[in-house]
């Protein structure tokens with residue numbers, strides 16, 4: 679018989695000042711690493727690379743590249759929050775439920791809106807370039 683011991687990660691102690699800033703940066707990096715495990719996010723990274731490359735090839739102005747970068751960061755933020763929602767929902771409701779469906783569909787719609795904004799903006803910037 680094997681005993682399976684679930685290990686719970688320890689909650690780190692609260693820090694202040696510079697140590698707090700460095701700790702926060704570490705948590706954000708951990709979030710990015712977790713997000714990179716999501717196929718949807720990896721596809722969005724590829725899409726973002728293609729969109730920026732298209733703008734560069736079309737010699738779009740720097741302002742257009744910067745705005746596209748901001749939109750892509752907003753997309754990454756939405757995908758991170760969507761993934762967090764999925765994790766919480768899967769924990770709270772592993773079985774089928776209307777609550778789980780609505781929560782996940784809403785997160786999915788948020789990502790869709792920012793995908794549309796990114797593609798729409800690229801198209802506009804390419805037309806204007």
Ligand SMILES: Nc1ncnc2c1ncn2[C@@H]1O[C@H](COP(=O)(O)OP(=O)(O)OP(=O)(O)O)[C@@H](O)[C@H]1O
Nearest residue numbers: 718760764771772773774775776778779782783786
């Ligand atoms: N527990 C559940 N109860 C009801 N519907 C669910 C449940 N889990 C998922 N769904 C439905 O299936 C859809 C896809 O859910 P899933 O967890 O597979 O997301 P996903 O395809 O991995 O999303 P993403 O591509 O954004 O990562 C949800 O949007 C929702 O409509």
